[in-house]
Amino acid sequence: MKLRTQADVKVSGMENPVAVDITSMEKPKIGNEVMHGWQSVLNILAKVADVPAALIMEIKDEKMEVFLSSESDGNPYKRTESEHLGSGLYCETVIGWGEELEVPDALADTLWKDNPDVKLNMISYLGYPLQWESGEFFGTICILDEKKRIHSELTKQIMLEFKNIVEKDLKLLDKNAMVEKMNEELRNISLRDGLTGLYNHKAIHEFLFVEIQNAVRYNKSLTVAMVDIDGFKEINDQYGHKTGDLVLSDFAELMNSRLRDSDIIGRYGGDEFLIIFTDTRIEDAYGIIDRLRKNAEKSQGAGIGITISAGIASMDEKCTADEIVARADGALYKAKQRGKNMVVDY
Incomplete structure (x- = not known):
């Protein structure tokens, strides 16, 4: 039985944190080729949505980390920057709900006016959860702006397409890692004596x-x-x-x-x-x-x-x-x- 890794996220409007399954140690690392593809996705997304920041965030056991950040003007987010879970990030609620979150104007909303992203003047947000095929959360894909924004349905459709691209990559990484593990086990079996487990x-x-x-x-x-x-x-x-x-x-x-x-x-x-x-x-x-x-x-x-x-x-x-x-x-x-x-x- 596989042990799942969990994290507690603060969900807007809820008094107690929500426990969610996140990327376990068994999951494969994201390689440079995949990261390069995701970077292109974020750069296109920021341009199409006309926002300063498009991000892929990764949730870990105690923090939410910027995994990739769009190379766009005015983007205040840098790779590997992080915020502790429980601080009320937009992305925590996305993961806690497991669905889309849109915040048009955090300053006008008592639930969001004190969240950490507001300190960076990012007052509008649209984000979606990113999950492995097993259901574990990798993190989120999101866009943020310093202006009040209500995003169009077209923007949301584009974001969902990009979400699907990232999740397909996660699925493929998972399957490739599983195949490699099976091949390694087969290689090991071919080297071992069946009775003693020693090399044959x-x-x-x-x-x-x-x-x-x-x-x-x-x-x-x-x-x-x-x-x-x-x-x-x-x-x-x-x-x-x-x-x-x-x-x-x-x-x-x-x-x-x-x-x-x-x-x-x-x-x-x-x-x-x-x-x-x-x-x-x-x-x-x-x-x-x-x-x-x-x-x-x-x-x-x-x-x-x-x-x-x-x-x-x-x-x-x-x-x-x-x-x-x-x-x-x-x-x-x-x-x-x-x-x-x-x-x-x-």
């Missing part, structure tokens, strides 16, 4: 290739470890594959919790795991892996005590991804031959 064989090998290049380019150390659960075949035979799967997933969780954020972990195949230690010397990686071995020895994967063996190898200048994996695998083989539950370096 293909992904960890690609990471290794990239990290070797980085290590060579920046003259940094790189160490890898090949880790294997001791006697895993016997666990499967004695307790069944379902229990074996739980042992693997529990061990993956142990690695995620005990290794560093910079360490890259992948399931290489079966009960073998490959760990890439970036910018790490072999002696430091040895200490990290040996601590993991001791933690595994104390753990109870699926209620079963386990031990692990590991082989580690460091990169030299001409080492390929396949070669460093082969070295770590060879060291792992020696650990198994020497009695298991140990770490051997290449």
